[in-house]
Amino acid sequence: MDDDPDDRSIIVDALQMLEAGDIISFAENGEAALEMLDKYSNSWKSLCLIVLDLNMPKMNGTQTLRTLKEDDRFKNIPVIIYSTSINPFEKEKCMHLGANAYITKPVSFKEGMETAKLFLSLC
Numbered sequence: 748m749d750d751d752p753d754d755r756s757i758i759v760d761a762l763q764m765l766e767a768g769d770i771i772s773f774a775e776n777g778e779a780a781l782e783m784l785d786k787y788s789n790s791w792k793s794l795c796l797i798v799l800d801l802n803m804p805k806m807n808g809t810q811t812l813r814t815l816k817e818d819d820r821f822k823n824i825p826v827i828i829y830s831t832s833i834n835p836f837e838k839e840k841c842m843h844l845g846a847n848a849y850i851t852k853p854v855s856f857k858e859g860m861e862t863a864k865l866f867l868s869l870c
Contacts, residue, residue, distance in 0.1 A: 754800070754829075754852055761856065761863035770870075777806025781814060788820050795870035797821070801830035801837060809841060816845040825869050829862075 755773055762768045774780035780799070788794075797815065801808040808828055815821045825847040830837070838849040847869075853859040 757853055757856060757859035758863055758866075761859040762866075764860065765863055765867060767863070767867055776803045777808065777811035777814075779805075780811055781806070784815075784821060793870075794824060796866060797824055797826045798829045798866065799826060801828050801832055801841070809837075809844065812841060812844050812846055827866070827869075 759768060759771065762771055772783065774783050777799070780797075780803075784794075784797075799808040799811050803811070806814075808830065812826055812828065815824075815826060822845070826845065828838075828841045828846045828849045829852055830849070831852050833851060841849050848865075850862060850865070853862050
């Protein structure tokens with residue numbers, strides 16, 4: 748889930764290069780992400796990873812992570828926090844709430860490819 752079109756573009760392009768562009772969905776904010784997950788939770792048999800931007804409008808990544816980990820349907824699905832922030836306090840907080848990883852957003856296509864490969868390796 749990422750609200751920034753440029754950040755999304757890097758990952759989408761990388762996933763398409765890896766022939767996995769059709770396996771990702773986006774939401775504009777945390778509330779929309781939770782609504783999407785709730786709506787399709789029964790039809791997504793192979794939901795294997797949730798990626799959250801830390802700084803989303805309406806409901807940020809930390810709030811969304813907390814809600815996901817309190818929901819029996821999603822609590823065991825790996826969650827990666829995907830952020831431009833390198834604040835160690837934020838990272839520690841997210842890891843404490845149950846995030847499986849905290850990844851700094853890529854700034855180049857090469858970094859995007861490595862990040863996309865990491866996402867796919869968790870599926």
